[in-house]
Amino acid sequence: MTSREASQAPLEFGGPLGVAALLILLPATMFHLLLAARSGPARLLALPAYLPGLEELWSPWALLLFFIWLGLQVALYLLPARKVAEGLELKDKSRLRYPINGFQALVLTALLMGLGVSVGLPLGALPGMLLPLAFATTLTSFIFSLLLYAKALVAPASALAPGGNSGNSMYDFFLGRELNPRLGSFDFKYFCELRPGLIGWVFINLALLMQEAELRGSPSLAMWLVNGFQLLYVGDALWYEESVLTTMDIIHDGFGFMLVFGDLAWVPFTYSLQAQFLLYHPQPLGLPMALLICLLKAIGYYIFRGANSQKNTFRKNPSDPSVAGLETIPTATGRRLLVSGWWGMVRHPNYLGDLIMALAWSLPCGLSHLLPYFYVLYFTALLVHREARDEQQCLQKYGRAWQEYCKRVPYRIIPYVY
Numbered sequence: 471m472t473s474r475e476a477s478q479a480p481l482e483f484g485g486p487l488g489v490a491a492l493l494i495l496l497p498a499t500m501f502h503l504l505l506a507a508r509s510g511p512a513r514l515l516a517l518p519a520y521l522p523g524l525e526e527l528w529s530p531w532a533l534l535l536f537f538i539w540l541g542l543q544v545a546l547y548l549l550p551a552r553k554v555a556e557g558l559e560l561k562d563k564s565r566l567r568y569p570i571n572g573f574q575a576l577v578l579t580a581l582l583m584g585l586g587v588s589v590g591l592p593l594g595a596l597p598g599m600l601l602p603l604a605f606a607t608t609l610t611s612f613i614f615s616l617l618l619y620a621k622a623l624v625a626p627a628s629a630l631a632p633g634g635n636s637g638n639s640m641y642d643f644f645l646g647r648e649l650n651p652r653l654g655s656f657d658f659k660y661f662c663e664l665r666p667g668l669i670g671w672v673f674i675n676l677a678l679l680m681q682e683a684e685l686r687g688s689p690s691l692a693m694w695l696v697n698g699f700q701l702l703y704v705g706d707a708l709w710y711e712e713s714v715l716t717t718m719d720i721i722h723d724g725f726g727f728m729l730v731f732g733d734l735a736w737v738p739f740t741y742s743l744q745a746q747f748l749l750y751h752p753q754p755l756g757l758p759m760a761l762l763i764c765l766l767k768a769i770g771y772y773i774f775r776g777a778n779s780q781k782n783t784f785r786k787n788p789s790d791p792s793v794a795g796l797e798t799i800p801t802a803t804g805r806r807l808l809v810s811g812w813w814g815m816v817r818h819p820n821y822l823g824d825l826i827m828a829l830a831w832s833l834p835c836g837l838s839h840l841l842p843y844f845y846v847l848y849f850t851a852l853l854v855h856r857e858a859r860d861e862q863q864c865l866q867k868y869g870r871a872w873q874e875y876c877k878r879v880p881y882r883i884i885p886y887v888y
């Protein structure tokens with residue numbers, strides 16, 4: 471295939487029609503959630519009581535704030551890193567290098583915010599700006615994805631992603647044509663996946679907590695739990711930053727609208743939904759229930775971290791004492807597949823842990839509304855779809871060895887259920 475020929479990869483997401491629908495549905499869903507969280511009835515499955523006018527959505531100050539935030543995160547990304555990691559081997563046999571300083575960026579952002587708040591930075595005013603901020607971020611995501619699409623037109627064939635080169639412009643714009651678009655050594659996809667949106671999510675949550683304290687005298691127990699759980703999730707992602715280099719997003723998916731919008735807008739504005747809901751709909755939560763929810767979160771985290779670390783350690787060094795004793799299946803590629811330990815329980819144990827944690831994030835919001843459970847529903851759909859995509863890729867990569875693995879480990883995500 472030359473760089474200008476369309477790839478033969480099967481179309482995903484329902485092809486051009488499916489992605490056309492998603493281009494509208496994803497931003498529409500995000501705005502629906504933002505509006506529903508602050509509305510009295512807070513209904514997930516009802517049309518919004520009103521549609522905001524342009525004057526409510528558009529604010530040059532929100533755009534400026536978003537760019538200042540991006541600028542800060544770029545500056546922190548460019549600071550000297552404790553380590554520079556190598557990614558997996560690319561089509562042209564080269565490996566890209568990535569700075570490992572995400573956790574440092576989180577801590578420095580927290581210190582700067584703390585300093586800002588101590589000199590009067592009104593962080594508690596952020597919840598009132600979520601709508602125009604989400605609008606500015608969505609607009610930027612569309613423009614940025616167009617620029618990435620144009621950049622990919624002059625990229626060499628070896629730089630293109632397997633999936634985003636169908637020849638249909640809209641489909642390729644959505645999926646992303648180039649695998650690892652870079653400006654010099656600055657990697658756009660790696661930066662966006664872990665920095666502005668993920669760290670932004672934590673600070674939106676914190677702003678909601680501060681606003682609740684201002685309104686009601688102190689933050690509620692439910693708000694503390696949601697903030698603590700999600701901070702742990704983001705802190706974990708940045709602490710184990712290197713392991714993102716082996717995720718499907720980095721090694722397989724191009725960088726197009728799906729990930730640009732997902733990373734910059736969807737994550738901070740929809741993943742903070744539970745905290746948004748709690749600000750406008752305070753929920754009573756007793757200590758025994760809170761402890762039970764903490765236990766659920768701990769179980770989820772134990773499975774998620776155990777499974778991800780086991781696979782990462784095995785991929786990096788199969789003779790590491792912590793994984794050397796595990797049973798494996800050899801494959802024609804020379805790599806082996808784990809068939810005992812976490813990866814012998816189900817084929818995607820990390821998804822199971824992630825889903826249990828998702829439930830623990832929503833339970834502090836009580837059972838009176840479906841809205842705070844949006845994340846659990848969306849995430850289940852995302853992981854089931856992602857699991858199918860990954861299985862397809864593994865079948866292509868490993869052929870009979872993968873079939874053997876599926877026979878030995880028949881359940882995908884939930885033991886004896888699915």
Ligand SMILES: NC(=O)C1=CN([C@@H]2O[C@H](COP(=O)(O)OP(=O)(O)OC[C@H]3O[C@@H](n4cnc5c(N)ncnc54)[C@H](OP(=O)(O)O)[C@@H]3O)[C@@H](O)[C@H]2O)C=CC1
Nearest residue numbers: 716717718719781806807808809813820821824856860864
């Ligand atoms: N919060 C969120 O919104 C989201 C979170 N996530 C989380 O991100 C994490 C990464 O997910 P994702 O990238 O989808 O997938 P995984 O980290 O599960 O990686 C899948 C890859 O692991 C390798 N693998 C699969 N089975 C085995 C085995 N038995 N032994 C050894 N290697 C195996 C294969 O790659 P190879 O053999 O080439 O190494 C496969 O392609 C997960 O924890 C997921 O829950 C994901 C999406 C969204």
Ligand SMILES: CC(C)CCC[C@@H](C)[C@H]1CC=C2C3=C(CC[C@@]21C)[C@@]1(C)CC[C@H](O)C(C)(C)[C@@H]1CC3
Nearest residue numbers: 496663706707714717719728729731732733736737
């Ligand atoms: C907008 C669409 C519905 C789809 C967008 C999907 C993206 C929001 C997610 C795709 C994979 C992700 C990952 C994480 C965040 C969400 C997105 C970008 C992740 C960074 C969350 C923290 C985890 O610890 C992780 C394993 C590092 C995750 C990697 C995948």
